[in-house]
Amino acid sequence: MTKEKYLEDLKDIKSMMERSSRFISLSGISGVIAGVLALIGAYLAYQTVYYEQDYLSYRKAIMNEATIIELLTIALGVLILSFSAGVFFTQRKARKNNQKLWDKQAKLLVINLMIPLTVGGLLCLILLFKGFIGLVAPLTLVFYGLALINASKYTLSEIRSLGLFEIALGLIGCQFVGFGLILWAIGFGLLHIVYGVVMHLKYGS
Amino acid sequence: MKEILKDLNKAFENKVRLGVMSALMVNDFLDFNSLKELLDVTDGNLASHLKALEKNEYIEVTKEFINRKPNTKYMATALGKDAFRKHIKAIEQLLK
Numbered sequence: 001m002t003k004e005k006y007l008e009d010l011k012d013i014k015s016m017m018e019r020s021s022r023f024i025s026l027s028g029i030s031g032v033i034a035g036v037l038a039l040i041g042a043y044l045a046y047q048t049v050y051y052e053q054d055y056l057s058y059r060k061a062i063m064n065e066a067t068i069i070e071l072l073t074i075a076l077g078v079l080i081l082s083f084s085a086g087v088f089f090t091q092r093k094a095r096k097n098n099q100k101l102w103d104k105q106a107k108l109l110v111i112n113l114m115i116p117l118t119v120g121g122l123l124c125l126i127l128l129f130k131g132f133i134g135l136v137a138p139l140t141l142v143f144y145g146l147a148l149i150n151a152s153k154y155t156l157s158e159i160r161s162l163g164l165f166e167i168a169l170g171l172i173g174c175q176f177v178g179f180g181l182i183l184w185a186i187g188f189g190l191l192h193i194v195y196g197v198v199m200h201l202k203y204g205s
Numbered sequence: 206m207k208e209i210l211k212d213l214n215k216a217f218e219n220k221v222r223l224g225v226m227s228a229l230m231v232n233d234f235l236d237f238n239s240l241k242e243l244l245d246v247t248d249g250n251l252a253s254h255l256k257a258l259e260k261n262e263y264i265e266v267t268k269e270f271i272n273r274k275p276n277t278k279y280m281a282t283a284l285g286k287d288a289f290r291k292h293i294k295a296i297e298q299l300l301k
Binding site for chain 1: 223231242299300
């Protein structure tokens with residue numbers, strides 16, 4: 001029995017524990033794409049809400065039924081496109097790593113992500129229709145952050161700190177409602193791009 | 206030195222058995238097919254190693270039926286987890 005054999009055993013044990021309990025094929029590129037899409041979405045939302053106003057003077061968010069429907073359409077579009085990109089690039093990475101996309105770990109990841117996300121989504125819809133519009137953007141950040149933290153046990157550990165940042169931005173947005181959209185753009189846009197790049201460099205594509 | 210060697214477990218010398226125990230340490234249970242995919246081994250090979258671990262009472266086997274198809278679940282026993290922890294500790298001691 002040589003030292004090398006035992007070193008290799010330890011490496012095997014660690015790798016097996018990781019592989020069997022965490023979904024590690026999460027792709028960094030999909031994070032970058034989700035971030036870019038979110039920035040485009042935030043820009044479109046900005047145009048919708050603050051249209052025909054002088055940039056330098058006091059601006060008022062214009063909210064009526066038409067703009068709300070437009071905002072929901074933008075949000076839905078960003079969500080669907082980001083999700084598709086995420087699945088596409090993660091699948092590509094999983095295939096490269098010889099791993100299945102939809103294995104037990106992926107299921108655990110999705111289920112634990114979806115619980116806080118669904119609660120948050122429904123709550124935001126309720127608030128939207130009751131007129132608490134300013135809280136919607138920051139609360140999506142808070143619940144997205146909680147969802148990430150909840151799911152981080154089943155995937156790359158960086159996801160946990162991303163979740164903490166999202167929650168912090170969301171809470172700031174709840175206090176300073178006027179910065180809601182900008183904080184939303186930072187949380188869903190900038191942070192996704194930063195984390196996507198970091199994870200791409202660290203884990204490959 | 207003798208103390209350390211005592212904890213090194215022959216049952217975990219084999220790569221497949223080492224892999225099975227590692228996976229079962231961090232999962233409440235795994236079924237046969239999940240283990241097979243994780244370890245990338247043949248049915249027969251995996252089955253024989255699982256039998257050996259079962260015989261040592263390091264893993265526990267439950268059989269149930271899902272849609273009339275048999276599904277076998279494996280989980281590590283307290284004895285197995287303890288032995289595996291000791292085995293890892295012994296390796297770490299040896300490498301020091």
